[in-house]
Every structure is written in C-alpha cells, then in structure tokens.
Amino acid sequence: SFTNSLFIAFFLSLAAFYFYMKKRRRWLAIPIVMMLPLFNIILSSAFLCILFFYTFFAKKERKKLFFTLLLSTIVVSSIYYGYIIFNTGMPQQLTLGVDLQFQFFQKLFYDLGSSYGLGIFMSILSCIGIVSVWDKKYHNPFLFLSITFLFLFSLISPESLLFLSLFVVVFAAKGMLALISRLWSNQQYKHFLLVIIICGFIFSS
Numbered sequence: 001s002f003t004n005s006l007f008i009a010f011f012l013s014l015a016a017f018y019f020y021m022k023k024r025r026r027w028l029a030i031p032i033v034m035m036l037p038l039f040n041i042i043l044s045s046a047f048l049c050i051l052f053f054y055t056f057f058a059k060k061e062r063k064k065l066f067f068t069l070l071l072s073t074i075v076v077s078s079i080y081y082g083y084i085i086f087n088t089g090m091p092q093q094l095t096l097g098v099d100l101q102f103q104f105f106q107k108l109f110y111d112l113g114s115s116y117g118l119g120i121f122m123s124i125l126s127c128i129g130i131v132s133v134w135d136k137k138y139h140n141p142f143l144f145l146s147i148t149f150l151f152l153f154s155l156i157s158p159e160s161l162l163f164l165s166l167f168v169v170v171f172a173a174k175g176m177l178a179l180i181s182r183l184w185s186n187q188q189y190k191h192f193l194l195v196i197i198i199c200g201f202i203f204s205s
Contacts, residue, residue, distance in 0.1 A: 009039035010162045013047045020051065026065060033069045037077040044073060046153055046160045050146050058142045108154070108161070117161045118168055121200035126168040129175030143167060 016032040019025055036044035048070060055066040109120050130147075137144045150164040176197075184190040 005039040006043065006159060006162070009036055009043040012036055012039070013043060013163070016047070017051070017054075020054075020062065020065070020069075021059075026062075029065070030069060030072060034072045034076050037073060037080060040159060041077060041081070042157045042159045043162070044077070046150065046157075046163055048073060049149055049153075050163060053142050053145045053149070057145065058140075108158070117158070118165055119200075121197055122165075122168055122172045125172035125175035125179075125197065127171075127175070128178060129171035129173065132178035133171075133174055143170065147171065 012032050012035055016029045016036070019027075019029040019032065033044075033047070036047060051066055051069065055062045109117050109123070130144075147164065147167040150160050150167065153160045154164055179190070179194065179197075182190075
C-alpha cells in the first residue's frame, strides 16, 4: 500500500543517512539510496536535498559520494519510471498538494486528523526553539536550511512531513530548554505553562 511504501522509504532514508555520516562503510549508502525511488520518488528527492545541505554546509568531504548518490538515483529513477511511462503512458492529471482551506491544516497537523504530520504543541515549541537559537543560525546552516526547505516542500508534497518532523523535534527540544532555563518573574506561570505543554503532548500522542 501507499503508506507501507512511504514508511519503507522513510526507514531506508534514515539508514542511508546513518551510513552516509560514517567514516567507514559509507559506501553502503549507495545501494540503499538506489532503492528509494522504487518506493517513493518524493521522499527520495527530499532526501537528496537534505543530503545536499548536509554535504555542502556540514561535511564537504562527502561531495564525491553525494554526486555518486545523485547520479545513481537519477539512473534508477529514469529506468524505473521510464519503463512505467512507456507501458502505461503519462499520467492524465497531476495535482499538487497545495490547499489553502482547512484541509491543508488537516494534512499538516496529525492533531487535526492527518495520518502523519506535525503536532501542534511540538510545532509551537519548535518555533520557540528557532527563535531562541536564531542568532546562531550561521553556526549550523544545515538545520535551518533543511527545515525551511522541508516546510516549503511540504506545501506541495505532504510526504515530506516525515522528514520535517525530525527537524521539528530537534528545535522543539531547544525550545523546551529555552523555556526551562529562562528567568521567570513568576515561577507559577512557568510551571503552569510547562504543565500545559506536557498535557498537550500527552493528549496529542
């Protein structure tokens, strides 16, 4: 099914990124990435964009491996989808997942009924985390560029929300730490706010 192929592609992406970061056995990322287009071309494209940001802003010594992965993905995608198009023809209608009505928010937040997506409280904490570390954005451009790209890409393709949720969790943790470490004039307000956030996590999970 579509959901199974989506989460298989997501798992393969995590495995590929793990080997991509390793000094040894990083070549194992090549066959894994080559399998991604067979399950979901959208996640495969989003994953390559994340690797691009990681390579050129965090690990520049991985450039050769990145271009190998990029070329391999293009070849596999061309053969696989070229074969499908040759035998079945071009799709009659292509639709983008952009919806300016309430349905868009239903696809974006799983609290509103989405099968996968972002949590409202997690997103709020993530925004707090982004604001708290905004002055250090040039120290780790990979995180900021990735979350910006994935958010914009999710407006077109909701599948990329799986990747976006990983970055949202990172910034949400920073947001929670910022709230805890902040000097509050009234500790009761601080405890009350933290209780609301924790309850929000519990009831939305």
